[in-house]
Amino acid sequence: MTLHLTQVSLTHANGVQALRGVELHIGAGEQVAIIGPSGAGKSSLLNLLGTALRPGQGEMQVLGETAWQLSARERQRLRARIGLIHQAPPLPPRQRVITAVLAGKLGQWGMGKSLLNLLHPLDVPGARAALARLDLSDKLFAQCQQLSGGQLQRVGIARVLYQAPEVLLADEPVSAMDPVLAEHTLSVLCRHAREHNVTLVASLHAVDLALAHFSRIIGLRDGQILFDLPTDAVDRERLDKLYANEQLIPSPPPPSPLSVQIPRC
Numbered sequence: 001m002t003l004h005l006t007q008v009s010l011t012h013a014n015g016v017q018a019l020r021g022v023e024l025h026i027g028a029g030e031q032v033a034i035i036g037p038s039g040a041g042k043s044s045l046l047n048l049l050g051t052a053l054r055p056g057q058g059e060m061q062v063l064g065e066t067a068w069q070l071s072a073r074e075r076q077r078l079r080a081r082i083g084l085i086h087q088a089p090p091l092p093p094r095q096r097v098i099t100a101v102l103a104g105k106l107g108q109w110g111m112g113k114s115l116l117n118l119l120h121p122l123d124v125p126g127a128r129a130a131l132a133r134l135d136l137s138d139k140l141f142a143q144c145q146q147l148s149g150g151q152l153q154r155v156g157i158a159r160v161l162y163q164a165p166e167v168l169l170a171d172e173p174v175s176a177m178d179p180v181l182a183e184h185t186l187s188v189l190c191r192h193a194r195e196h197n198v199t200l201v202a203s204l205h206a207v208d209l210a211l212a213h214f215s216r217i218i219g220l221r222d223g224q225i226l227f228d229l230p231t232d233a234v235d236r237e238r239l240d241k242l243y244a245n246e247q248l249i250p251s252p253p254p255p256s257p258l259s260v261q262i263p264r265c
Contacts, residue, residue, distance in 0.1 A: 001061070002028045002167060002199045003049055008058035010044055010223075018044035020223040022058070028166075031193050031200040033210035036220035037246045042203035043087075045220065046169045049201065050084045051075060063166060080107030083165035087172035089156030093145035097136070100144060100155050101127040104163030130158040133188055149176035154185060161192060168193060170202035174209070182206070186213045207239065 003026040010019040018041045026032055034042050047053045048060070051067040060067065065078050083104070091100050098121050105123075106114050116122065124140075131137045134154040144152060153176050160168060170189065174182035186202075190213055193200035204210045210217055217234050219226040219242040226242055227234070 001025050002030075002063055003201070004059075004061040005048075005055075006059040008048070008055045008060055010041075010048055010053060011056050012044075018223050019048065019055075022223075022225060024218070024225065024228070026199060026201065028199055029193070029197040030216065031190055031214050032202075032216045032218060033214035034201065034203040034218045034220055035205075035207055035210050035242070036226075037243055038205075040220040041223040042220055043171050044223075046084070046171050046201065046203055049167070050082050050169050051079055052084070076107065080163075081165055082167045082169065083160035083163050085153075085156055085160050085168070085170040085173045087153075087175055088149075089152055089159075091144040091152060091155065093143065095144050097131070097139050097142050097144060097147070097155055098124065098127045101130055101159045101162050104130075104159040104161075107163075126162060127158075130162040131155075133161065133192075134158055134185060150174075150178070150181060153177065157185065157189065164196070165198065167199045168201070170200070172203055172205060175205065182209060183212075190214075 003024065005022050005024040008019060008022045009017065011017045022045065034045065036042055044053065048055060049062065051062060054068050063078065063081055067075055067078055070078065099118065102117055102121055102123060109117070113122070121127065128137050128140055131140060134157060136151065136154050136158065139147065139151065139155075144155065147155065153173060157173060168189070173189070174185050177185060186209055189200060189202070192198065202214070211231055211234065215231050216229070217231050218228045219234075219238065221242055227238055
């Protein structure tokens with residue numbers, strides 16, 4: 001298993017329990033969507049899988065490693081094999097897009113090469129190719145502060161694609177994009193995962209996007225997994241229970257597979 005959690009719980013420093021007894025097993029090359037109401041623990045779960053957070057209880061293995069039994073240096077090497085796409089990428093406003101994309105390799109480059117890259121971009125063709133997949137090659141030398149929120153999200157995705165990790169964790173990666181662009185961007189991520197046997201786990205607020213692009217759906221509520229099912233088994237009743245008492249009702253499931261074929265990862 002690429003990602004293996006056994007009875008994992010997580011409590012933040014402020015005392016809020018984000019995850020409770022999570023049992024989760026995801027194999028190499030799987031593409032999985034995590035859905036659930038705000039505050040369900042989706043971001044916490046992704047940060048835990050990315051080893052940015054340490055579980056308070058339970059056992060966790062990532063890429064065959066028990067992350068928190070490794071030395072700091074070994075854990076850093078493990079993190080270089082994991083790509084995390086943030087909902088709001090932490091990109092300095094004056095940083096050029098090319099520098100932001102090439103930063104995807106900093107965990108694999110030595111100190112000298114990383115510093116040289118800040119002064120003179122070392123792989124212009126590679127950065128341009130990653131941006132081109134997301135229709136952003138014309139922004140190669142723009143400053144991040146000149147971009148919209150949706151463009152910044154795509155730069156963050158391009159950086160992770162350039163990194164070429166074995167595990168790709170995406171936290172609301174298309175939340176700032178219009179529906180057409182969101183569909184295209186998720187298609188790019190899923191195709192990349194499929195072609196390179198990358199394990200992809202994405203949290204999504206848009207239930208219709210999750211159902212359309214992923215074959216396995218995890219419903220998370222109050223820090224617990226409410227269901228973990230193939231997409232075809234996720235019905236209206238389960239979604240109603242997952243989002244009970246939420247003000248915003250998620251989009252209904254797409255038509256039955258008997259009436260329409262939906263492309264999935």
